[in-house]
Amino acid sequence: MTRLSSPEKLECARKEIVAKIDPSKPCISVCAGAGCLASGAAEVIAAFKTELEFHGLTTEVNTRGTGCPGFCERGPIVMIYPGEICYLQVKPADVPEIVSHTIKEKKVVERLLYVNPATGEKVTRESEIPFYKNQQRNILSENIRLDSKSIDDYLAIGGYSALSKVLFQMKPEDVMGEIKKSNLRGRGGGGFPAWRKWEESRNAPDPIKYVIVNADEGDPGAFMDRALIEGNPHSILEGLIIGAYAVGAHEGFIYVRQEYPLAVVNINLAIRQAAERGLVGKDILGSGFDFTVKVHMGAGAFVCGESSALMTALEGRAGEPRPKYIHTAVKGVWDHPSVLNNVETWANVPQIINKGADWFTQYGTEGSKGTKIFSLVGKISNTGLVEVPMGVTLREIIEKIGGGIPGGKKFKAVQTGGPSGGCIPEAQLDLVVDFDQLTKAGSMMGSGGMIVMDEDTCMVDIARYFIDFLKDESCGKCTPCREGIRQMLRVLTNITTGKGKEGDIELLEELAESMGAALCALGKSAPNPVLSTIRYFRDEYEAHIRQQRCPALACKEMIAFHIDPAKCKACGTCFKQCPAEAIEGGKKRIHVIDQEKCTKCGTCFDVCPKQFGAVGKISGEPVPPPVPEEKRAL
Amino acid sequence: MSEIHLQIDGKDVVASEGMTLVDAAKSVGITIPTLCHHEKLEPYGGCRICTVEVEVRGWPKLVAGCIYPVEKDLVVRTRSEKVDKVRKVLVEEMLAHAPDSEQLKVLAEEYGADKDRFDKHPSFCIHCGLCVRYCAEIKKKHAVGFVDRGSNREISFFPEIAGKECWDCKECFPLCPTSALQAAYVLAESLMSPPEEAGGCGCSCSGHKK
Known part of the structure; x- marks a missing residue:
């Protein structure tokens, strides 16, 4: 070549x-x-x-x-x-x-x-x-237009023209200016303006600087970065090289989790192809600018998505956050200035250079410009990746694009921002989606995970799920995070198993406050799923604690299955399918669930023919006594 | 080194660049409690008991005094209501692991912490990392380290190194604020030592020569 x-x-x-x-x-x-x-x-x-x-x-x-x-x-x-x-x-x-x-x-x-x-x-x-039709797919639309393994396909749609423009028609200051004007904010979580990091690194006196792609996507239910790096790896690489030129870096890293094997293969291939074409390496396009890049595979720790933990891992050590009172943009990998941006942030860079900051800022709200990709998952008809301009409402995303909730169920909440985010209730569905509005609502943009929940979801259980996730994913270095999560999980587990007591909600709030002293953003934001569910669904917490009742009928230990004798037609369906042999049936005999044997798997509830609807779930009330033997004959 | 003026608990403090808030406070007789901090070791910021409140551009935030560098005109509160509340919970959480630690008892007294607030988790270790860091940074032996993460994180001696290095050192012992280290070490020792009747493990490791 x-x-x-x-x-x-x-x-x-x-x-x-x-x-x-x-x-x-x-x-x-x-x-x-x-x-x-x-x-x-x-x-x-x-x-x-x-x-x-x-x-x-x-x-x-x-x-x-x-x-x-x-x-x-x-x-x-x-x-x-x-x-x-x-x-x-x-x-x-x-x-x-x-x-x-x-x-x-x-x-x-x-x-x-x-x-x-x-x-x-x-x-x-x-x-x-x-x-x-209802999306604005500035970035994602390129995916289907090209073979992810072909540099020719990327060149055919104008690939590397932004790099060429930058190297030959723009000074690094011009690039900085354009990115600043676009007000591109980091797509990985915090929404920190990209230009600030770039400028800080650029102004740092240390001549050795690094630029890094954060492809350690780990939020439950989020996969937009995977789709970008697998689908259009050259665009990420091009964005990274442009960033390197702007800040004066000659080395870069792509930190990608090893659980994304196809992303690892495709980005490595892209780097090799670009090197063969002289688009990465020494003297890029004859400009005299050198830039080399290495792919670093992450070992799968969620905390390594945090910038300082990622950099510690890049250095070959256990991925633990370190104090960032001096920004990593000034003192990052091996103490050299390091600019770390998320995959989607880098993917925006070539487009901003090619089409201009004015084009970019026509999308979005005052404080959040451009588009954002969300992975829309959970109880939603159309699961998938959704790219919308900042400023659309949650309702538009969920109803127009997502097609609403399947099975005629009622919407309850949407969780955004992964384990650092929060749950937003129906009353707030007209909230416009941008960095600042979501934070105000007690959640956050995060990297773009959007989990939709319907009426069958217990909000206390959701909080417990996220805290349980973090129990294993906190690095464990600092006390407020490690111990706070441990204690929160204990309280939430008690509440969801019917052992909650008065004062538990206040204890959760007190623990959350202490976690404000945590070392990194993971610990500081870990209480968000708990605090946001307390804020919007306090009644559910109280029902669990005071009435031993799970309003969503979801917490296994707090529900019972019961067959309504007036509706049971003794068809034998549930009797035959109960895996615990907990149903006593027989021809023309009203079926009865043995509560001692019942494992609450819900099979009877699912299989009872719709026209009968005899199996019910109850919570917070005693199970009616079984029908007396003499009255069981139909 | 240039002079930096800041305010700690209402007192004007003159510090030099690079000093931490703990050092600056100490210079005017204000003690910020610490557990994982050690003069000879790299700043760590793990236990967070040194948490203080600072005002940055009018915004209050919680930072670790043992690592936060002094800044011009910074306003620091070492005993605000929020700081005390946070420290109380942290001490209670650590007491669940090490209820008999003298250092923790003193802190519990100071902040009104209830040692029985949280269910006991008898690991004896509060993860201050003094042993791990001392062994790595001063002794450069790495005989003890952290394993696993999150709530499952614990310290562990690595038998291959500990068997050779620890017998004649044991300098980390007195550093431990909870005596957890001894427990862990005794455990490691018992795992490493061959049964008496077997008469040694047959290898040349110094650990078994006694």
Whole structure:
């Protein structure tokens, strides 16, 4: 592969690549992101290759595995160009029909299209599916346009033009100015303005500086960084090199968790390809600017997403946070100035350079500019990655894009910001989503996890879940975090198992206050899931403590299953399926649950035929006595 | 070194650059309690008992006095209501591990901490890391370290190193504020020592020559 030794050569190479692309030539793009691969995308791609070969179409049709377009709920996703036909949940068995119908006869396979549940209408084009239509996909939209393993694909869509522009038309101060003007804020959690970190590092006298990508995504339910680094690794790399040029760094690191094997493979491949083309390494594009980058695999500790812990881990030591009274931008890895930004933050950089800060700031609110990617998960119809401009409301995301709550259930809360965030209730659904508003509501933007919960979710149990997660994920170095989490978990476990007592809520609040003295942001923000649920769902805490009742009927130790004798038709379904053999039944005899034997698995509740609805869940009240023997005959 | 003027508990203090709040307070006779702090060791900031309240650009925040560097015009409160409340909970949490520690008892008295507030967790260790850091930084032996993380974090002697190094050293013993170290060490020793009748482990390790 030829090294591109000048910006002109880069443009020539790009022209050559683009010239080879025939826009009218059919292209089958299959999402090859981790989610779709798990649902069989690799088999679908293989089936397309075999089928095209069978029809002798190998040279006339392109097939490629792309990055994740976001609609993970309906994977594997297949897009057919030109025409942008979008097929969902495609199986290898569907492939012959797609090739014979869509590729050969230019007809649409109706049964694989998206059906709008509201109208029953079928939607052919991706951009018309409500899930996508209501998004603003500045960053994510590139994923489906390119083969994640091909630098040529990235060059074809204008890749590395921002780097070339920066190196030959802008001084580092100009780059700083543009980023400052864009007011790009860190997408990893705190929302700290990127330019401030950059400027602090740039102004630090130490000549050795580092730039780092934080790809240690670890919030439960969050996967936007994975999709970016797997799907479009070159964009992250390009952003990083631009950052390095601006702050005067010549070395960089990409800290990616090893649980993201495909991301590790794709980013390493991207670096190798970029090095072969002279886009990373010595004398980039003949500009005289040198930059090398190493991939560092994280060992899986959640706390390593915290900047100082990540840097300690980069140095080869156990990933523990250290005091940051002097910013890591001044004294970071091996005490050298180090700029650490999240994957999504870096991915924004090339676009800001190419399209300008004014383009970027047209999206968003006063204090939060641009778009943000969320991973919308939980009790929501359309699970997946969602990119929206800052400033849309939670309601728009959940109802318009997410398609609301499935199964006719009622919305209860949305959890944002992972273990450092909080739960936001229905009354606040019209809150606009930006860094400052979410913090005001007692939650936070975090890296973009958004977990939707319905009426069946117990909010005390959710708080307990997050604290239990942190019990193992705190590094354990400082007392308020380690011990505070331990004690909080004990209190929350008591409450959710019916052993709560008066004063527990106040104790949780007191522990939360002491955790304000923790060493790092993980510990300081660890009480947020507890405090926000107390703030908005105090009645649920009180019901658990005072009435031994779980209003959501979710806490196993506080509920009982009961068969309503008036409704039971003695069909035997629950009797046969109870794994604990806790149901006493018989032909034409009203069934009865033996409460001693019942393990509260809920099987009887789930299998009781809908038309009978005889099995009920109760909490906070005594179980009615079983029907007397003589009255059990139907 | 340039002079830095700041205010601690209403007193004007002149400190030199690089000093911590604990040092600066000490210079005017104000004691900020510490547990994991040690003059010979790198600042650690683990136990947080030295938590104080500072005002940065008008915003109060809690920081660790043993590592926070003095800043010009900083306002520091070492005994605000908030600070005392935090210290009380921290002492109570540590007492759940080491109820008999003399140092903790003194602190409990000072801050009105109830040693029975939280259920006992008899590990005896409060994770101050003095033994671990002393062994690593001063002795450069790394015979004792932290294992696991979060609530499961504990100190552990590594038999391969401890067997060779610890018998003639034991300098970390008196540093331990809870006597946890002895417990851990005794445990490690019992694990390492061969049964008497076996007559040594047959290796040349110094630990078994006694």
